[in-house]
Every structure is written in structure tokens, then in C-alpha cells.
Amino acid sequence: MDSDNRLGAFLRARRELVRPEDVGMSGGGQRRVAGLRREEVAMLAGMSADYYVRLEQGRDKHPSEQVVTALARVFALDDEATAHLRELARPVARRRRAPHRPERASRGLTTLMAAWPNTPALVLGRHLDVLAANPLAVAVNSCSVPGVNQVRMMFLDPEARCLYPDWSVHAAETVASLRASAGTDLDDPRLTDLVGELSLKSEEFRQLWARHDIRAKTAGVKRFANPMVGEFTLSYETFAVNGAPGQMLIAYHAEPGSPSERALTLLGSMIATGDPEFQDAAARAHD
Known part of the structure; x- marks a missing residue:
């Protein structure tokens, strides 16, 4: 590295x-x-x-x-x-690294997201691990299931290429976001392991990582190919989580009155009515 x-x-x-x-x-x-x-x-x-x-x-x-x-x-x-x-x-003094502690989303934040039945929302850690997500976020995109590392899934899980019609664009954005989140702390053991694994298993990741692109997630638009409601487009905004350096809250929304808004509403109704295809979304969101 x-x-x-x-x-x-x-x-x-x-x-x-x-x-x-x-x-x-x-x-x-x-x-x-x-x-x-x-x-x-x-x-x-x-x-x-x-x-x-x-x-x-x-x-x-x-x-x-x-x-x-x-x-x-x-x-x-x-x-x-x-x-x-x-x-x-900048000259950087070597500091003794604190013992690694697993990242967790706060209880207050997960409670807040659960109260947003019409807004897909999730919390990412500094290595782009999904720390928490509400049921609608899980229904929209299997890359948002808590416990998933979005970088690993993007490059190693074939399902990601089906979920994102613009896969190559989002793959490049994901790598640039990981670089931005890591900053200059490239000795982080968790980051070293993740980059090493992906560099060995994915030539596409290796090439993108070698570009040294830096781009934090702030706002943007994504197209999703959902197996239940088809293709739709959502915008997203990101927010830094106070008191948890490196964590970010991501919330999605559809253009009012658009087909995408109707698709999102349909997904929400499937969750609310206990549709068999989505009855475990809430359980997966809180695992």
C-alpha cells in the first residue's frame, strides 16, 4: 500500500x-x-x-x-x-495505535432511522461497513444489509452488478470514498486487510485503488434494479455522525410524483403489510 x-x-x-x-x-x-x-x-x-x-x-x-x-x-x-x-x-508524528474496537451505530440513531418508514437510511463506518439500516434501505438494496462491507460486496458479489445498472460508475465512487474515509491512515490493520484481500481477488479494484482517487460521499444519484419493483432512481444525502468519527448517515429520497417515488412507496407497503418477499427485511435490518 x-x-x-x-x-x-x-x-x-x-x-x-x-x-x-x-x-x-x-x-x-x-x-x-x-x-x-x-x-x-x-x-x-x-x-x-x-x-x-x-x-x-x-x-x-x-x-x-x-x-x-x-x-x-x-x-x-x-x-x-x-x-x-x-x-x-505534512510531517506526521508516529502515534501509538489504540486497540481496535468494533464500530457500532448508536442506539439513538438506529431508533431515529426506524421511525422513517418512507425514507431508506443506513449508517456506514469508516471502512464502509454497514453498521445499521432501516427495513426500507434493506428492501431497496441488499448492499445495505447490516454487517455487509459495501466495498467487498461491490467487487466480489456478482449480485452487486445486477443491483447497479451503472456498476462501473459506483464501483469507482466506492473506492474513491474508501480512500477519502481512510485519509492518510493507511496503516490501519482493518484497511490493510480489506485492501489486500480485494487487490488479490479483483483486478478491477486493484486498478481503481492504484489511481488514488479521493472523493467522499456527499450527495448524488443512484439507479437501482430491484427484483420486486424493477428499476428506479434515488437521490442521496450524507451526514457526518457527531461523536463517531468516520461514521456517516446516508438517506435516500425519490423525486416527488415520479415513477421512482411510486416504486419506493410500493416497497414500503410490502414491508408494512408483511409481504412474504420482504417479511424478513426488518429482522435483517436489526441483526
């Missing part, structure tokens, strides 16, 4: 994603590297090629704010990725 040279790994990954033509350079001729050459990055950022090489190789790990800003401009980083680059460039 490049734990000894995180800054260099990030710079190398971003350099390989920039095409010469994106920065006004000729992309013709024989190029032995993907993206930009190191000397091209240095020239565009206004620094010596030797200094940039030292950054990538980990011989200099703490560039100045001016250098960070210049590199963010060359790589066209958004605010979130630039903030991550700044974190990587």
Missing part, C-alpha cells in the same frame, strides 16, 4: 492520469510512460526535475505549500484531492 512513500505513490498515480494534450503538450512520438514524464511535471510546476524526482522517490516528503499548490494545478486536482495532498506533505 506504499505505506513508506505515500506522497510519492500519490504523485506518481496522478502523473500517470494526465495526458500530454490535457496540458497543451504534444502527445505524439514514442512515449514509454503513461501520462506525463517527471521532467514535464517539473517544468509545468516551475521546479527542477531533480527535486520532483526526489518527491516521487520519497527522498523529500515535505514540500512547501507553494510546491503543493503548483502540483495540484498541474494535476488538475479538485479541492478534496488537494487537501489530501496537503495532508500527505
Whole structure:
């Protein structure tokens, strides 16, 4: 996981994603590297090629704010990725790691979600484990069953490819979200185990993880292919959970008056009336 040279790994990954033509350079001729050459990055950022090489190789790990800003401009980083680059460039004192404690959603939060019969809602931990979900969230999407790790299911469970018509888009978003949640704490044993397992079992995950994309879940739209009510589209909003660093509450909603709202209402009625296909949704949501 490049734990000894995180800054260099990030710079190398971003350099390989920039095409010469994106920065006004000729992309013709024989190029032995993907993206930009190191000397091209240095020239565009206004620094010596030797200094940039030292950054990538980990011989200099703490560039100045001016250098960070210049590199963010060359790589066209958004605010979130630039903030991550700044974190990587800061000297970090090694702290003794506290013993691992299983993450749990608070009782108050699970009670609150249970009182939302028409709003699918779930709580994710910092490694994208589903810590809690209400019955409607479970009925909408089997990736929202408590105890499921959404990254593992996305890449290793064939059902996920059926649930998400836009699987490739959501797979990339999931990996970027895991990176954002982990931040610079890549020595976390739980994260190391998860990334190691998925890198061995899924080439798609390995390639996406190597891109070093950083994108926290904030808001968006997802299409679902539900086996009972067919395809529908929901928007979602995320909220940080106070008092539980790394946890987030996700709530879904449909466009008022839309076919998707009618599909969501139908799912809710199946749960409320004890439809055999969904009679265990509440039980699974509280396991």
C-alpha cells in the first residue's frame, strides 16, 4: 500500500492520469510512460526535475505549500484531492495505535432511522461497513444489509452488478470514498486487510485503488434494479455522525410524483403489510 512513500505513490498515480494534450503538450512520438514524464511535471510546476524526482522517490516528503499548490494545478486536482495532498506533505508524528474496537451505530440513531418508514437510511463506518439500516434501505438494496462491507460486496458479489445498472460508475465512487474515509491512515490493520484481500481477488479494484482517487460521499444519484419493483432512481444525502468519527448517515429520497417515488412507496407497503418477499427485511435490518 506504499505505506513508506505515500506522497510519492500519490504523485506518481496522478502523473500517470494526465495526458500530454490535457496540458497543451504534444502527445505524439514514442512515449514509454503513461501520462506525463517527471521532467514535464517539473517544468509545468516551475521546479527542477531533480527535486520532483526526489518527491516521487520519497527522498523529500515535505514540500512547501507553494510546491503543493503548483502540483495540484498541474494535476488538475479538485479541492478534496488537494487537501489530501496537503495532508500527505505534512510531517506526521508516529502515534501509538489504540486497540481496535468494533464500530457500532448508536442506539439513538438506529431508533431515529426506524421511525422513517418512507425514507431508506443506513449508517456506514469508516471502512464502509454497514453498521445499521432501516427495513426500507434493506428492501431497496441488499448492499445495505447490516454487517455487509459495501466495498467487498461491490467487487466480489456478482449480485452487486445486477443491483447497479451503472456498476462501473459506483464501483469507482466506492473506492474513491474508501480512500477519502481512510485519509492518510493507511496503516490501519482493518484497511490493510480489506485492501489486500480485494487487490488479490479483483483486478478491477486493484486498478481503481492504484489511481488514488479521493472523493467522499456527499450527495448524488443512484439507479437501482430491484427484483420486486424493477428499476428506479434515488437521490442521496450524507451526514457526518457527531461523536463517531468516520461514521456517516446516508438517506435516500425519490423525486416527488415520479415513477421512482411510486416504486419506493410500493416497497414500503410490502414491508408494512408483511409481504412474504420482504417479511424478513426488518429482522435483517436489526441483526
